[in-house]
Amino acid sequence: MEESAAGGRTVTLKDLANELGIHPSTVSRILHSGSEVARGAASVATAERVRELARKRGYSPDPQAAGLRTRRTNLMGVIVPRLSDLVLAIMYEGIDEAAAELGYSTFVMNSRDDPAEQRRKTDSMLARRVDGLIIGDAHLDSGPLRQLAARKVPFVLVNRRVPGFPSATCDDVLGGELVADHLWNKGHRNVAVIAGEPYASTAVDRTAGFVERWLALGGAIPRDAVVWSRFDTAGGREAAETILAHCNPRPTALFAVNDFAAIGAMGAVRSHGLSVGRDVAIVGFNDTSLAAELPIPLSSVRSPMLDIGRTAVRLLKVVLDGREVESVRLEPTLCVRESSA
Amino acid sequence: MEESAAGGRTVTLKDLANELGIHPSTVSRILHSGSEVARGAASVATAERVRELARKRGYSPDPQAAGLRTRRTNLMGVIVPRLSDLVLAIMYEGIDEAAAELGYSTFVMNSRDDPAEQRRKTDSMLARRVDGLIIGDAHLDSGPLRQLAARKVPFVLVNRRVPGFPSATCDDVLGGELVADHLWNKGHRNVAVIAGEPYASTAVDRTAGFVERWLALGGAIPRDAVVWSRFDTAGGREAAETILAHCNPRPTALFAVNDFAAIGAMGAVRSHGLSVGRDVAIVGFNDTSLAAELPIPLSSVRSPMLDIGRTAVRLLKVVLDGREVESVRLEPTLCVRESSA
């Protein structure tokens, strides 16, 4: 039957101290010591009384005040291109969960992959005095990250990697290779890639993994069979239109580095009077929840998005603790479904 | 050629004051007055020098300190069921944009529509001393909201409404009516509804709008033609399976109160060897970016998601200013596509 902060003003350390007739500093020390009384700050009996009262009054320390003194906010700032990108939204859920477990809260902002916005949002986060940043919108051009590092801002990357900076990502190269193997084994010899945005390591690595493995298998990929595009459905459709219109011979399989682009591609294929899975195989990436449920279920490379988010938090924690970090690449697996079977 | 907070420690008011040989309070007043010097705090010349130096040193006030004194954080807390729900993610983008325009930052958390989590996350937000809350996961059971109101927490609802509390929503009843009119006009007489979660006003209102209009048009809707379900793709598929298995006669049209559920339904329809749009018409809700790009483009009720988010911020601002608010319902429109044409 707690009363929490009901009605009256919020309870402060001083309130507790007054009510018990002891000094605020004592209360503070008690509430900070695990359960063992720290620095011989108080008797076990007093400690018990304090903790009891704190619970009863629903005391929760004012993070503003604590942060002011300690210079720490227990906040992690997260920057993503856009939360309406399901992939990032899910990674963010992983981030938020893992951060909560460590006693951190997270603060998220959208940069729309625009360099000016990225800088603005970063500054805004730093102005809020976040303890560290998790950056999900890194571009391969490492300039801005170098600046950040020079400012001694603790940060890690998530989803996209940039050489020289710690990151938690999927092993995108491997993901691309899995797709190449799969399509090759299915007997396809004419393929095309909807490659995503060239500034994102996800796009570049997945494409590179695919193309290199394809060549290693003895296949060929003409120049115009790799089309860069936006990551969304409309982008995928446009790219697929381009491929279907210009590639000769027409590919029998498409690899889209993103499920949404793949869905757009499915639409384009159908508009050309072709059937997905029969005339043209399509494989996506990320295995978002949609993939398996589509009218024609989409083959997709499953990346552990939640885990990637959680890992990013772990890495950032290591950085905040001043220790050395290694980037982590989590392993993807291929889910084959009707669209390529 | 700004230097911003490069290298050295962050700049404080006192630093600026010392460097100019004036008192911090004067600096504070200057930086607060619009451009006209407030309360006759300083000469125009001094004001200019101060502003100049502040810019040069990249001064940005410490929100912790300011908040401590003013008891305001310029933070709006946002609670949503899950950011990986595209609809909420987009509303959140609208919220974040509009909040930024007003000088607020936002703080978002996922409750997974679980009452315990809702309470935990709310408390966590309040512990962070947000100025107000935007609640996107309200359940029709108004108990928790009443408690919040009793605690005098400023808040507004977004996406879902609950009678008695200010909200920014789509006119979901109207949305349902649009669909009823459309399907009726297309000649359908046997229809079913994939109704969503019964605790969400969006689901209830859309369903009610549809059903009531359908009855008014002279149609009939058997009890088992309304199936409650989760909002996601898998939920939609399951609901559609149920409908196709049990409804007799088999409906020629399905209204899913959510695009993702509609996509799941498309899958189920296809698995039954039926063709979407030809054998069974399907209409979704929200007109997410996917709808138009699907292999079979999905008819959907377009709700102004970004605007709903922005409106919620405006409403909350009004509440924070201590003025009276009226709930806002934004008007949806129907986008007819191949799935029901």
Next chain:
DNA sequence: CGCAACAACCCAATCGATTGGGTTAGCGGT
């Protein structure tokens, strides 16, 4: 000339929590 009015500042308290450095009382030991 005298006094009020003002411009242009300065002072110090305050917000709430934290933390390095006391202080006090009681006890054991010699």
Next chain:
DNA sequence: ACCGCTAACCCAATCGATTGGGTTGTTGCG
């Protein structure tokens, strides 16, 4: 009886910005 030691606290400064109330010196005006 005295010293040292420790347990159990208390004190006060500090973080950075804000704000109600001064304090000067100058100007305006009757």
